[in-house]
Amino acid sequence: MRAAVYDHTGPAREVLRVVDIERPEPGPGEVRVRVHVSGVNPTDVKARSGQVPRPIDEFQIPHQDGAGEIDAVGEGVDEKRVGQRVWVWFAAAGRRWGTAAEWTVVPDDQAVLLPPTASDELGAMLGVPAMTAHRCLWVDEPPDGQTVLVAGGAGAVGHFAVELAKWTGARVVATAGGPDQIARARAAGADPVVDYRAPDVLEQIQAFAPLVDRVVEVALSANLQLDLALSGPNTRIVTYSSPEPEVTIRVRDCMNHNVDMRFVLLYGVPRPALRAAVRTITVALTELVLTELPVHRFTLDQIAEAHEAVEKGISGKVLVYLQ
Incomplete structure (x- = not known):
């Protein structure tokens, strides 16, 4: 798969590169998501820049948030999840498989059903x-x-x-x-x-x-x-x-x-509180409460420009399109 990666921190144009790497497989309790849209947050650029350094396990695919479709599940996960449209949160939290790639793997509960009324863009804006x-x-x-x-x-x-x-x-x-x-x-x-x-x-x-x-x-x-x-x-x-x-x-x-x-x-928020947030957001999505911010579109090959846009404080939401 194609993915944006970095193996050390620093300026976006110096450390980010787009490479072909092996597509991940879901382990027990995990799902694999084919990413359609990846959301870029200030936390993502702070981690990549080293402003808020986090451990790197050989390489890091950035971005916590995204939206896409589940195409494989690991042991213990209901196979009926395959084909579901989902929004993803904390994809890169303590893991290498962020959403700035054609596929990501996350724990089952971190891929949340996206209602048919919600766009991939809105899904990728949720999360953080x-x-x-x-x-x-x-x-x-x-x-x-x-x-x-x-x-x-x-x-x-x-x-x-x-x-x-x-x-x-x-x-x-x-x-x-x-x-x-x-x-x-x-x-x-x-x-x-x-x-x-x-x-x-x-x-x-x-x-x-x-x-x-x-x-x-x-x-x-x-x-x-x-x-x-x-x-x-x-x-x-x-x-x-x-x-x-x-x-x-x-x-x-x-x-x-x-x-x-x-x-x-x-x-650092306790896991039960994070799950409560997911439940509330899901109901709000179903009731059409949440709406999109203005979108700034980038391709995966423009990953450095996407990070620089966030660093400059661009108004709206920066999204990277994978499909």
Whole structure:
């Protein structure tokens, strides 16, 4: 099969190469998926660049997420799964068989049935972004009826966070930058969308809700003071990213607001919580709650360009097409 691989970390054009390698076979409890579309996430480019280094077992095929069709199953897996359209998550987590290849092999439960109403593109966008959004919203308690602030509501995680929160009946305010991203967050269902660059961003949010119950935070180092100004004793600030690796927290400020702070990295989330995310996302897909982000298409031979697009912060979703 054709696959993108790297055997050491570094810049995309220096370490990524497309090669012909032996197609993997599914072991016990595994399925093999013929990949149609592979989704590229920031976590994938961080692993390849060495920014967040992970062990490499001889070689690494990148990308955690994708969509395709099961064409073989291992021992102990129902043979009726052959032919199912699926979305794949954590394909490269502790394994060499990421989705940037014509085939991947994953544990049975990491290939999830894709409803006929969902496109391969949408399937390849789920995984890391939608499951991160679920964790940020459901950690400790579901968001039903809460008031939720989604920072970066036009990004991949923010997009799915807005849609999932609205689906539960939450009131949702989102921030975004620029007309296109504001329109995208609004289309996802956010009640108001506020330009985070506006000088009166706090006042605009408070006109909708003086305090919020939960913050889904993409940029803690930039937004902490805004988040605290919107926080009360029942508020949880749940962070999954920050532009700066270190954040200075004034303890008294946090105490004054009696705020809870949670941090989310999907790779450390307990397996039962990941399975709960998959179940919720599956129902949301069936009910047509989740929608696609704008697509930027690349071929496997353009794998380096695809990674560079993500590194540059391109708006929308970068997808690599295998079939």
